Amino acid sequence: MLKKNSLFIVCMLLLGTIQVQAAEPDSWQSERGRFIVSYESQLDPITINQMHSWTLHITAADGSAVPDAELAIAGGMPEHNHGLATAPDFEPLGDGDYLLQGLRFHMMGYWELELTVSANGVKDTVIIPLEL
Amino acid sequence: MIQIPGFSFQTGYSRKILMAGLVVLVASASWLFLMFRTPGTWTESEKVLISSLWIENLPPPVTNPGNAVATDPLAAELGHNLFFDKRLSATGEFSCASCHQPEENFTDGLDKARATGQSQRNTPSIVGLVYSPWLYWDGRRDSLWSQSLSPMEDPQEQAGDRMHIVRLVTQDEYYGPIYERLFGQVPDFSDRSRFPEHAAPAINPALDSAWQGMSTADQELVNQAFANIGKAIGAYESLLVPAASRFDDYAEAVLTDNGENPKDIFSNDEIKGLRLYLDKARCMECHNGPLFTNFEFHNTGILSYPGDLPDRGRIDGVREVRKQPFNCLGKYSDASPDQCQELTYARDGAELIGAFKTPSLRNLEGTAPYMHKGQIATLEETIIHYNDAPLAMIGHNEAENPLGLLPFERRQLEAFLKTLASPVAVDERWLQPPQ
Numbered sequence: 001m002l003k004k005n006s007l008f009i010v011c012m013l014l015l016g017t018i019q020v021q022a023a024e025p026d027s028w029q030s031e032r033g034r035f036i037v038s039y040e041s042q043l044d045p046i047t048i049n050q051m052h053s054w055t056l057h058i059t060a061a062d063g064s065a066v067p068d069a070e071l072a073i074a075g076g077m078p079e080h081n082h083g084l085a086t087a088p089d090f091e092p093l094g095d096g097d098y099l100l101q102g103l104r105f106h107m108m109g110y111w112e113l114e115l116t117v118s119a120n121g122v123k124d125t126v127i128i129p130l131e132l
Numbered sequence: 133m134i135q136i137p138g139f140s141f142q143t144g145y146s147r148k149i150l151m152a153g154l155v156v157l158v159a160s161a162s163w164l165f166l167m168f169r170t171p172g173t174w175t176e177s178e179k180v181l182i183s184s185l186w187i188e189n190l191p192p193p194v195t196n197p198g199n200a201v202a203t204d205p206l207a208a209e210l211g212h213n214l215f216f217d218k219r220l221s222a223t224g225e226f227s228c229a230s231c232h233q234p235e236e237n238f239t240d241g242l243d244k245a246r247a248t249g250q251s252q253r254n255t256p257s258i259v260g261l262v263y264s265p266w267l268y269w270d271g272r273r274d275s276l277w278s279q280s281l282s283p284m285e286d287p288q289e290q291a292g293d294r295m296h297i298v299r300l301v302t303q304d305e306y307y308g309p310i311y312e313r314l315f316g317q318v319p320d321f322s323d324r325s326r327f328p329e330h331a332a333p334a335i336n337p338a339l340d341s342a343w344q345g346m347s348t349a350d351q352e353l354v355n356q357a358f359a360n361i362g363k364a365i366g367a368y369e370s371l372l373v374p375a376a377s378r379f380d381d382y383a384e385a386v387l388t389d390n391g392e393n394p395k396d397i398f399s400n401d402e403i404k405g406l407r408l409y410l411d412k413a414r415c416m417e418c419h420n421g422p423l424f425t426n427f428e429f430h431n432t433g434i435l436s437y438p439g440d441l442p443d444r445g446r447i448d449g450v451r452e453v454r455k456q457p458f459n460c461l462g463k464y465s466d467a468s469p470d471q472c473q474e475l476t477y478a479r480d481g482a483e484l485i486g487a488f489k490t491p492s493l494r495n496l497e498g499t500a501p502y503m504h505k506g507q508i509a510t511l512e513e514t515i516i517h518y519n520d521a522p523l524a525m526i527g528h529n530e531a532e533n534p535l536g537l538l539p540f541e542r543r544q545l546e547a548f549l550k551t552l553a554s555p556v557a558v559d560e561r562w563l564q565p566p567q
Binding site: 048049051080081082083084085086087088089101102104106107108109 | 416417418420421426427428473474476477478479480481483528530532
């Protein structure tokens with residue numbers, strides 16, 4: 001009993017020095033579940049103060065590509081109460097892919113990108129979290 | 133017998149184990165304390181931040197796509213001469229170097245610049261600006277070359293006019309041949325019926341009237357030569373990047389095995405100041421990267437200059453840069469449209485009201501007074517401003533949360549900031565008027 005408890009204390013102390021990091025998802029579902037969005041950044045890893053683009057891939061809930069969506073982007077740093085440093089735009093590439101151009105993040109920390117997808121009479125928003 | 137809920141300790145053997153546990157606990161706590169509290173002991177994540185500020189991680193200078201001669205040594209020679217040439221002003225009294233004085237880290241020590249008249253803003257340093265997508269406190273120009281043209285015609289600064297300047301430079305016996313080698317044959321500006329003595333758009337009625345009397349094709353010839361003059365000055369200014377500071381020596385000692393002891397480079401106060409810089413003082417939010425700036429626009433609640441209305445800053449600057457003819461997308465730029473991403477994707481919005489460009493903190497001790505109108509005289513008062521986080525007069529103060537720095541912490545932060553002093557990384561001859 002005693003040995004077990006001592007061992008437990010030592011293990012806890014050791015564990016305290018180890019950082020456990022959860023794997024990040026690679027796609028995000030919209031708030032009402034209508035779309036799923038994944039992206040590939042031109043910069044990997046994403047660094048601050050560098051203009052770059054992302055390729056977005058958008059599918060419907062059934063997994064089929066959404067090639068003709070209207071997209072709008074907003075976002076910023078919730079903790080700092082400010083928006084994006086740039087006004088990015090989109091270029092459709094076909095097969096549910098879209099080039100998101102003109103992204104530049106000017107601070108380290110937690111960002112959220114809010115992507116509004118309108119397609120086939122449905123409008124839904126997906127929040128993409130980003131830790132820089 | 134010792135009773136603790138969940139534990140049942142017996143005397144003798146069990147006491148030894150208890151003691152061993154306590155020893156482990158105390159040793160671990162001490163290790164953690166030393167890890168986080170001893171000056172100069174940095175965690176891996178802190179080292180990443182220090183490395184991000186180290187000048188060694190400054191990328192090679194961005195070649196400005198709008199300026200085809202930005203890295204041409206001959207253009208830099210011409211630009212060096214033009215930078216110090218007072219003949220480019222209306223009265224022959226003022227050159228670029230009158231306000232951007234090399235011995236003052238390319239500033240003038242004044243709250244607001246004074247030349248032909250009184251300017252509305254503080255003279256910023258030029259050092260490192262080759263990396264900035266935006267020029268001026270409000271970013272109303274998007275390259276060194278296009279920025280350099282504005283003071284030449286600003287009635288408060290050099291107060292010249294482009295027609296006169298273009299003729300003077302292209303017909304000068306020293307400048308003319310260099311200009312031709314860089315930019316091709318000089319147009320013939322000698323016909324006064326086509327090219328008046330003085331002309332420039334929208335400066336004053338006389339100059340504007342002379343300018344409007346010229347054909348569009350002739351205006352474009354003059355504009356192109358004027359842009360070329362700016363590109364030569366831009367090539368010179370591109371050379372002006374900071375050398376390593378004492379902070380960079382410290383960073384190198386911390387991050388590499390170069391044999392130097394970091395504690396021989398920084399005092400305890402400077403180390404503690406760096407720790408505050410990275411964390412509690414929140415400086416890194418905007419003053420990040422090897423030049424200690426993100427070159428972005430922020431409203432930080434800087435009060436108006438006494439007697440002035442609050443300055444609208446970037447919200448006006450972004451509108452101006454889009455419409456001015458010497459921007460990256462304009463016909464005098466050497467860039468293709470897809471190389472003008474900063475201008476193409478520049479944002480608008482209420483956040484830009486009263487927002488100004490984050491300045492570099494390198495060499496800041498030598499560039500007082502601070503802020504866009506020189507409203508704050510000393511570094512100490514600047515830190516107090518961010519510590520207090522006052523409400524903005526217009527717009528919204530992004531740095532709205534008081535920092536809670538204690539008086540000794542403010543002194544430590546200031547001590548660290550002073551370690552960013554360094555010379556310009558060029559031969560001394562570039563910092564003197566040309567012989």
